[in-house]
Amino acid sequence: MQETTSLSLEPFFNLSMDLLCIAGYDGYFKKINPAVVNLLGYSEEELFSRPIREFIYEEDRDLTARYRENLKNNLPLVNYENRYVCKSGEIVWLHWTSIPLDDEKLVYAIAKNITHKKKLEKERIEHLINLVDKNQELKRLNYTTSHDLRSPVNNLLSIFGFLDVTKIDDEEILETLDYMKMATEGLNRSLNKYVDLLSKKDNANIELEEVDFESILKQVKSSISSLLVNANVTFKVDFSALKGVRHNVNYLESVFLNLMTNSIKYAKPDVPPVISITSRILEDRKQLVYTDNGLGFDMDKVGDKIFGLNQKFHHNGDSKGVGLYLVYNHITNLGGKISVDSVVDKGTTFTITFK
Numbered sequence: 001m002q003e004t005t006s007l008s009l010e011p012f013f014n015l016s017m018d019l020l021c022i023a024g025y026d027g028y029f030k031k032i033n034p035a036v037v038n039l040l041g042y043s044e045e046e047l048f049s050r051p052i053r054e055f056i057y058e059e060d061r062d063l064t065a066r067y068r069e070n071l072k073n074n075l076p077l078v079n080y081e082n083r084y085v086c087k088s089g090e091i092v093w094l095h096w097t098s099i100p101l102d103d104e105k106l107v108y109a110i111a112k113n114i115t116h117k118k119k120l121e122k123e124r125i126e127h128l129i130n131l132v133d134k135n136q137e138l139k140r141l142n143y144t145t146s147h148d149l150r151s152p153v154n155n156l157l158s159i160f161g162f163l164d165v166t167k168i169d170d171e172e173i174l175e176t177l178d179y180m181k182m183a184t185e186g187l188n189r190s191l192n193k194y195v196d197l198l199s200k201k202d203n204a205n206i207e208l209e210e211v212d213f214e215s216i217l218k219q220v221k222s223s224i225s226s227l228l229v230n231a232n233v234t235f236k237v238d239f240s241a242l243k244g245v246r247h248n249v250n251y252l253e254s255v256f257l258n259l260m261t262n263s264i265k266y267a268k269p270d271v272p273p274v275i276s277i278t279s280r281i282l283e284d285r286k287q288l289v290y291t292d293n294g295l296g297f298d299m300d301k302v303g304d305k306i307f308g309l310n311q312k313f314h315h316n317g318d319s320k321g322v323g324l325y326l327v328y329n330h331i332t333n334l335g336g337k338i339s340v341d342s343v344v345d346k347g348t349t350f351t352i353t354f355k
Contacts, residue, residue: 014033016035018111018112019032019035020109021109021111022108022109024105025106026105027052027053028051029048029052032044032047039086039113040084040086040092041086042086046087053065055084056082056084056085057085060082063269066269066270067080069269069270072100074102075100076100077096077097078098079227080098081093081094081095081114082096093114093117094113094114095112096109096110096111097109098110128322149191153184153188153191157188160181206251207248207249208246209249210244210246211244211247211248213239213242213243213288214237214244216253217237217256219253220253220256220260223257224261227261227264228260228264231264231272233264233273234272234273234274234275235276235277236274236275237277238278239278239279241281242280242286243279248330248334251331251334252330254330255327255352258323258324258326259290262324263294266294266296267292267293267294268293268295268345271293273292274293275290275291276290276292286353286354287351287353289349289352290350290351290352291347291348291349292348295344296343296344296345296347296348297340299341307324307338331352331354334355335355336353336354336355337352338350338351338353339351339353
């Protein structure tokens with residue numbers, strides 16, 4: 001039986017459709033497979049003679065450099081996405097897994113071209129934004145129309161109140177006025193009912209039940225366990241003050257999931273994420289306080305946009321600008337409130353106040 005060590009790996013390396021490369025701690029390619037050359041469009045000589053940083057899209061260079069320092073500290077890099085610029089000027093998205101070998105001062109890396117996937121995601125997000133915008137526009141139109149129509153209807157009712165029907169002898173006119181008054185009163189009731197229905201419609205089919213924070217957290221952690229392990233996340237949890245609230249299970253799961261994955265996406269490259277989740281009752285208000293130690297936000301610049309759809313505040317390839325929008329809606333749709341406090345490179349705190 002032939003020993004594994006005697007097998008040549010060159011065909012595997014050269015024929016792979018994925019991008020395979022070996023890079024030095026000095027920031028230069030040492031070995032690449034043909035897939036790298038074919039995708040980026042540079043010759044091997046060009047790729048070997050220039051620092052890898054120069055091929056990376058400018059907005060992604062600094063963050064990539066910070067993660068590369070972790071590789072030098074013998075920490076593997078998994079599920080990392082950044083953009084490269086081809087010789088033609090085209091920008092491509094690459095998804096990396098990189099393993100350092102400290103003794104050799106080399107990094108062995110494999111990347112997949114996910115540009116097509118990113119374009120599909122962008123298209124999907126744009127469709128979602130358009131749908132949300134149109135839905136909000138229709139809501140505003142409905143509210144405005146219903147509200148504005150009530151004023152002239154109420155004016156008509158007032159006119160009927162001022163009429164002195166005792167001065168009218170014609171029975172046919174009296175009967176017509178009576179019908180007009182009843183029709184106006186009916187229209188007024190319909191408009192009032194319609195406005196009430198519009199305001200309640202968002203919450204009409206949402207099932208509420210007593211939701212246990214610990215159970216939700218356990219379930220979400222289980223669903224992203226490998227992500228948490230790879231990111232080396234530490235949790236500090238205390239639900240002793242408030243075990244749970246009456247809410248929608250799916251909404252709360254989504255809140256935990258989006259906040260936790262955001263903490264991993266926007267962790268500082270050289271600092272493992274530390275996530276603190278506590279519950280409390282403050283002045284009879286039931287609250288959940290979520291804190292991480294990540295990159296944070298400049299609140300003076302983004303404070304009023306942070307929960308908006310398609311808002312992005314870091315040059316992160318995995319950012320879609322949807323997570324915090326969903327969190328905000330899952331809380332406010334059921335009458336709650338959410339606030340945020342953040343400092344750049346110090347982390348972020350979300351305070352959720354339930355109805």
